[in-house]
Structure formats: structure tokens, C-alpha cells
Amino acid sequence: xxxxxxxxxxxxxxxxxxxxxxxxxxxxxxxxxxxxxxxxxxxxxxxxxxxxxxxxxxxxxxxxxxxxxxxxxxxxxxxxxxxxxxxxxxxxxxxxxxxxxxxxxxxxxxxxxxxxxxxxxxxxxxxxxxxxxxxxxxxxxxxxxxxxxxxxxxxxxxxxxxxxxxxxxxxxxxxxxxxxxxxxxxxxxxxxxxxxxxxxxxxxxxxxxxxxxxxxxxxxxxxxxxxxxxxxxxxxxxxxxxxxxxxxxxxxxxxxxxxxxxxxxxxxxxxxxxxxxxxxxxxxxxxxxxxxxxxxxxxxxxxxxxxxxxxxxxxxxxxxxxxxxxxxxxxxxxxxxxxxxxxxxxxxxxxxxxxxxxxxxxxxxxxxxxxxxxxxxxxxxxxxxxxxxxxxxxxxxxxxxxxxxxxxxxxxxxxxxxxxxxxxxxxxxxxxxxxxxxxxxxxxxxxxxxxxxxxxxxxxxxxxxxxxxxxxxxxxxxxxxxxxxxxxxxxxxxxxxxxxxxxxxxxxxxxxxxxxxx
Amino acid sequence: xxxxxxxxxxxxxxxxxxxxxxxxxxxxxxxxxxxxxxxxxxxxxxxxxxxxxxxxxxxxxxxxxxxxxxxxxxxxxxxxxxxxxxxxxxxxxxxxxxxxxxxxxxxxxxxxxxxxxxxxxxxxxxxxxxxxxxxxxxxxxxxxxxxxxxxxxxxxxxxxxxxxxxxxxxxxxxxxxxxxxxxxxxxxxxxxxxxxxxxxxxxxxxxxxxxxxxxxxxxxxxxxxxxxxxxxxxxxxxxxxxxxxxxxxxxxxxxxxxxxxxxxxxxxxxxxxxxxxxxxxxxxxxxxxxxxxxxxxxxxxxxxxxxxxxxxxxxxxxxxxxxxxxxxxxxxxxxxxxxxxxxxxxxxxxxxxxxxxxxxxxxxxxxx
Numbered sequence: 001x002x003x004x005x006x007x008x009x010x011x012x013x014x015x016x017x018x019x020x021x022x023x024x025x026x027x028x029x030x031x032x033x034x035x036x037x038x039x040x041x042x043x044x045x046x047x048x049x050x051x052x053x054x055x056x057x058x059x060x061x062x063x064x065x066x067x068x069x070x071x072x073x074x075x076x077x078x079x080x081x082x083x084x085x086x087x088x089x090x091x092x093x094x095x096x097x098x099x100x101x102x103x104x105x106x107x108x109x110x111x112x113x114x115x116x117x118x119x120x121x122x123x124x125x126x127x128x129x130x131x132x133x134x135x136x137x138x139x140x141x142x143x144x145x146x147x148x149x150x151x152x153x154x155x156x157x158x159x160x161x162x163x164x165x166x167x168x169x170x171x172x173x174x175x176x177x178x179x180x181x182x183x184x185x186x187x188x189x190x191x192x193x194x195x196x197x198x199x200x201x202x203x204x205x206x207x208x209x210x211x212x213x214x215x216x217x218x219x220x221x222x223x224x225x226x227x228x229x230x231x232x233x234x235x236x237x238x239x240x241x242x243x244x245x246x247x248x249x250x251x252x253x254x255x256x257x258x259x260x261x262x263x264x265x266x267x268x269x270x271x272x273x274x275x276x277x278x279x280x281x282x283x284x285x286x287x288x289x290x291x292x293x294x295x296x297x298x299x300x301x302x303x304x305x306x307x308x309x310x311x312x313x314x315x316x317x318x319x320x321x322x323x324x325x326x327x328x329x330x331x332x333x334x335x336x337x338x339x340x341x342x343x344x345x346x347x348x349x350x351x352x353x354x355x356x357x358x359x360x361x362x363x364x365x366x367x368x369x370x371x372x373x374x375x376x377x378x379x380x381x382x383x384x385x386x387x388x389x390x391x392x393x394x395x396x397x398x399x400x401x402x403x404x405x406x407x408x409x410x411x412x413x414x415x416x417x418x419x420x421x422x423x424x425x426x427x428x429x430x431x432x433x434x435x436x437x438x439x440x441x442x443x444x445x446x447x448x449x450x451x452x453x454x455x456x457x458x459x460x461x462x463x464x465x466x467x468x469x470x471x472x473x474x475x476x477x478x479x480x481x482x483x484x485x486x487x488x489x490x491x492x493x494x495x496x497x498x499x500x501x502x503x504x505x506x507x508x509x510x511x512x513x514x515x516x517x518x
Numbered sequence: 519x520x521x522x523x524x525x526x527x528x529x530x531x532x533x534x535x536x537x538x539x540x541x542x543x544x545x546x547x548x549x550x551x552x553x554x555x556x557x558x559x560x561x562x563x564x565x566x567x568x569x570x571x572x573x574x575x576x577x578x579x580x581x582x583x584x585x586x587x588x589x590x591x592x593x594x595x596x597x598x599x600x601x602x603x604x605x606x607x608x609x610x611x612x613x614x615x616x617x618x619x620x621x622x623x624x625x626x627x628x629x630x631x632x633x634x635x636x637x638x639x640x641x642x643x644x645x646x647x648x649x650x651x652x653x654x655x656x657x658x659x660x661x662x663x664x665x666x667x668x669x670x671x672x673x674x675x676x677x678x679x680x681x682x683x684x685x686x687x688x689x690x691x692x693x694x695x696x697x698x699x700x701x702x703x704x705x706x707x708x709x710x711x712x713x714x715x716x717x718x719x720x721x722x723x724x725x726x727x728x729x730x731x732x733x734x735x736x737x738x739x740x741x742x743x744x745x746x747x748x749x750x751x752x753x754x755x756x757x758x759x760x761x762x763x764x765x766x767x768x769x770x771x772x773x774x775x776x777x778x779x780x781x782x783x784x785x786x787x788x789x790x791x792x793x794x795x796x797x798x799x800x801x802x803x804x805x806x807x808x809x810x811x812x813x814x815x816x817x818x819x820x821x822x823x824x825x826x827x828x829x830x831x832x833x834x835x836x837x838x839x840x841x842x843x844x845x846x847x848x849x850x851x852x853x854x855x856x857x858x859x860x861x862x863x864x865x866x867x868x869x870x871x872x873x874x875x876x877x878x879x880x881x882x883x884x885x886x
Binding site: 191198202206207208209210211212213214215220222223226227418440441442443483 | 564664665666834835836838839840843861862867870871872873874875876
């Protein structure tokens, strides 16, 4: 060994510098399909010792599936490498995925779902043999009824957006049952609401009306007055919005929509600022939904299977996705006899693993613990806001108190240095953290959105703020250096056009081969 | 790749001096007397540096002296020069002459503001262009968001183009407190690629907004027998295109039952066409201040508006976001008409998408 480069580590261990000397793993790993080698196997399956059963020709493949052929070690190594090239709660201070909420998912809950009693359940087992898991579904529904104040909760949706889609489907079925389905073709939402509140009704065929913020940063109530009418099907709104500002006139919003015969639907994907403090029903809402991963600590799934919960008031119960899970005092059973139901939202009961995790998380905390989650999340956010706003060039539009998150702006820093918020975020990744800017279009210029939740310690928040302060300082002294980042990351820069261009995007290997290799 | 560069060295002079613009030799002299420093050359150099960092093989072609050569040299590169002898100080005519001299390029970068963009437009550039923002007024859509972004966009230019509006204010009126943007025409620019890092998900909905969705919505809502007044602008012109009809960029047209019945109309001709019919007006937002009536569409006069039953405004959500919360403005010249129009107007932002947005008399907003 030579003494070139960094000095050897020696004892006693030297004090660490204020910022981590981080470097992400960079494996330059090929796609797994490119690693396939014909004939390679993970397991050698012994001869069965009984005659093979002939499958009917109608269900037999003529060509084998084009799956990668690999050994166990190489499969393990592939996924270990990919896992090292990520950011997230288990490795870093993941407060930068504001609105998406990265909180700690206790590992004990993973043990529960990998227990054979859950892991080996078959979704088509007879009711009598799955009373335990039906009890968990039923009890979680009772807890979410308490938390929302609404009358019934469905745990069938496979994601937050699927829950919002189930809500708009119920809204449509409700109006149709009253002969107003054709007439009520508009849904109202707000610019800083969870964007699925616009996307789901649009997908369902509704015209979408978006309210812009007023001078105080609240959704403009006068615009709502102008928008409501006989065509209003529903208001689909988030509160607090993505700015972290809580709309104190929310009950008035609901009332204005009720006055014209519309329904009010509360997006509580992220309920971290209000758990145990206020409830959807208290403001008069008819429906709400939760993303179990944003509030109740189940893992994010990024497109597949997460879990969502829809809460509804009595008048919407007939339209809930089915079957529902019922309890007669002795046994749990499925009720499929629901003629007005919008039908199944996903196969079988729902995403059982996440339902079990959310159940375990709520049971571990209890009612007081849930409220403490919200109080800690709000306190953490206000502490971090205090630190961030001390950085020259950082600001928060609208002088309003924030709950669990803040949409900040680097406008001042950009004007001084020409460095964009995206570039600051990329440079921050050289220290093992990252942040998300905002949905488009940017109403807050040069945005970044931070949400610390209850999971992070004061030291974590200090470290995060110190990284931002350091990068902002670099932007002032050497803007080109910041624009050249990242330097310590898995990849340098990516071209995002493949996300928007249908000719390019490929979410499966088959699509990739078709679009790029043939 | 050959990239042309033309710099308006006096662009931006009036801003720092509080003169709200730099049009004309007198204002430029006054600005210099107040100690203003010209920054356009510096900003052009930043763009050239970003261009060459991303694309070292690019050749920068420019004119001698302060209108280009100095910026390229300041960026540490050697320009290819074309014959052109700008005056000292340079004038609008020099910008136009420079643009014409730089015809043989793949893309023309110009540093300046809205006035410079007008000169570039007037010169009739043969290649696509992109503005390096360096002026006091930068309301036109043909500018990049910053000098480095302009250089980078030039480096990444693959030949895909879009149309961008050139808008300018009357500076004299602006100094007197009246904001009076006018649409002058369109320039061909590189198709914008939005800055997208930090995205949560990819979706076609987040792709750069187009006016086609807005046009589709307007056409879908058109009712038989109703006469629709289409104001000036690229968004309203897209409505005409969606109908397969001829319509003008700068003029006011009328369509009924999917067919144009009047093109590039005067107020008088408009009145003749709308009298005795159910009429709706479709207008777009002119410039960055939010004007929808009384700027560039004075033909849609108070008398015409008195016959209009419905007013629809067209704007992308990005354009509304750029207003930063300020209201839309009406300045028809008749306070009673402006007052009648004030309140919330439906702004169509896409197919089956709208935003109720506040519109106020311009006099109210300017005095407030």
C-alpha cells in the first residue's frame, strides 16, 4: 500500500468535519435482462417423481417467457447494488420529498407481514379460515373512522390515487342515483392541492376548474363563489395545501359547495399536520382519503402496490367499493350484495401487507400517540423553517404560519447568482440528501418543498439545514461549480425528456426492446 | 454547429437608472449620465461560455466590436466575424443590419430586451433565434430564463422549433404610468424543454403546455349560430387553426358555425358583423402584465363589448402563474365598460380545464 492520496485512518479517530464527506455507490450496473446467460439457473429443481400433467393446449405457451436466466448470487448482487444507488429514509435525512412524506417505517412491522400467517395467506381462502386478517381490516376501518369522523372506510384501493379515483367514482354514482349525473360535470380543485385531485376527475371525464391562491396564499374563496353552480359535482381539496398553509375558512368552502348540491371531498393523503387535531367530518366533508404511506408509515410503493383508504359519510355508503368487510359481533364476513357499489377497485381485499403495517403502527401509538405525531411534525417543520429562513436568498412566500411542510423559494439566491433551485438540490445530493422542487407550473419561483415529519431528530434537521446553507454559500462564491454538480453521485445528469415523450418512455423491458432496440 | 450572436450593447441601460427602458439615444445618454453600466455584453459572454462548455465544437459567428465580438472574446473564445460596421453608439438599424449579415447560422442568439427582439423580428431572420435576457423589459416569449440557460439551450438545439410572441411596451407611456404592451409578431425559437429535475413522476400532463388543448376546448364549446370574436395572439390563432380556418395573428377575426366570416376586422366591420347576433369574445393575455382588453385589440371596443354576451380568456397555466397573483387587466377606454367586466372571468387553460381568474379595470390596478 502506498501513502498516496488521503492519509490513512489512524487511532484515535479524528473529529469529523461539520459536513459529511459523502460518496454514493456507483456500480455502473447493467439492466438485469442484459445479464441473462442461457441455461443459467438459480435453483436446480429435482425430478418430481410423478408423471407430468399435460396442460390444455389453450393455456400452454408456445415460446418460453423471455425472463433473465441468472444464478442466485447474481440476482442478489444486482438488487443490492441498485439499493445502494438510492436515497431514502433508511440511509439519509429524507425531509426533501415534501408533500410526498418520507417518514420512518418501523422494521418490526415488516416482521409482522413476513410472518407466514400473513405472507402465506391466499387471497381466495374461505372467510372462515381468514378471520384474523378480516379482523385487522375491520379494526383498521374503525380506527380510520375515528380519525376522519366519517361513517365508513374502504381499504380496498391499491394507492392514494386509486383512493381518489374511487372517491370520484362514488361522487359520480351518487349524483347519477339522483338523476343529476349528466348535469354535474365539473369538479373544482385548487392550484396547491395534491395534483391527483385534478387528474382523477379529469380521467373520469369531468371538466376541472382550478382555483388560484389569493393574496394571502389561501385558495381564493371569491373564485370559488364564481365557480360553483348547478354543474358542480364536487370540491376536491387538500388542506393544508402543498404550501403548508392551513385554510382556516375550509368549512365555508364546504358550505358553498353544499349550497349548490355538490359534494366535498377532503384529500388527506398527508394528514401529518392534523392527526388527532381536526377531522374531515368536523369541517362538513362528505368524503376523504388517506395514503397509508404518507401518514401511517407504510412503505412508498411508487406506482405499485401502496394502499389508500376512502372515508365516506352515510349517504355515500351504498356506493363504496365492494365487497365491504362486516362484523356481526361473532364473525367477520364479506358483503358483496351491494347493488349501488362502484364495484371492485382492485382484486381481492386490498394490499393486505400495508393494511397490517398501518394497523400495527396505529395500535403502537394509540390516540395520544397519533396526536403527538402531528404535534412533533409541526414542531419539527417550524424549527427547520426557522433554520432555512436564516440562509440568505431563501424565503417562504406569504407570511403565514405553516403546519407540517413549507414550499420555500430560492428566488433571492437565483437573482444574485443565476443558480436554479434544481441545481441547488442536485448539489445537495453530494451530501447524501436531496429535495423536490414543486409541481408545474411553478407558482412559487425557484421552489423547494421540505417536510420533516415526526421521524427526524433535531440533529438531523440541523445537518440538513447546514447542507443547504453550505450549498447556497457555494452558489455565491462559485456558481459554475454548483451548476456542474453532482460530483459524488451514482449518475451525473439525466435527460428527463424520456419521461414525457411517449416515443421514448419504457416502463417494461418489452417496451424498451420495442422502442429502443428494434 | 454555427451559432450567431448579436448584442445590443445599450440594452438594460435604463433599468438600473430607473428609466424603465432604454429605447432611443436620449434615454441612453441620460442613463449613462446617471452612472448606468451596460451589462448586455457581460450577459452575452455568460451565454457564450455556457454554450461552449456544453458544445466545445460550436463556432460563434458575430459582428465586430461591442455588438458581439467583445463578448465572445470575454468568454475566452475566438469568433468568426462577418462584415458589418455598426455605429458608435449602435442603433436599432445596426441590430437589423447585424441580423441580416448573420444569415448563414444554425441558430441566432441575441442579447437585449423586447426592443431588441422587435429589431430582430423586423430584420426577418432566416435561422431560429433565442434571446439572452439583458433588457429592462423582457416580456416576449422568445427569451431564455437567463443568460446561461440561453447558452445551454443553444448547445442542446436539435432543430425542433416553436413559435414565440414578440411583445413590447410603449416606453414613453410606461414612464407616465401607463402599461401598454403590444404584440408585434412571432419569432421561430428552439422548442423549449422545461427544467424538470426533481420530478415525482413522468406524465404526459407535465409536458410543455401547448395551445392546441386550449383551442380544442374552445372549439368543443362553440354553439351553432353564435358569432365568436377571436382577438390577436398565437393562442387565439390556434382556435382558428383547430377549425381549419384562416385567422390572423395580429388582427381580430370573427367565426360562426366553424367558418370565418371576417378576418382582420376594424371596429366598424366588427360592429356590422355582430349586430343582431348572439356574440362571444375570445381573447388572450397580451404580455406579462395581464392585459386582455385595450392592448393590441382596441377593435374590440366598448361598443363591440356592449354586444358581447360572454367573454372567455385563453392562457396556459404557466402564463397565469407568471402573473404572480396579479389580476388580469381591462383598459377599453370606457370606465363603465371596464367596471362591468370586472370580477371573475373564465380562463381556459386546456382541454376541459379552466381557472376562474380576477379581472379588474387597469386604472384601479395601476393606482393601487
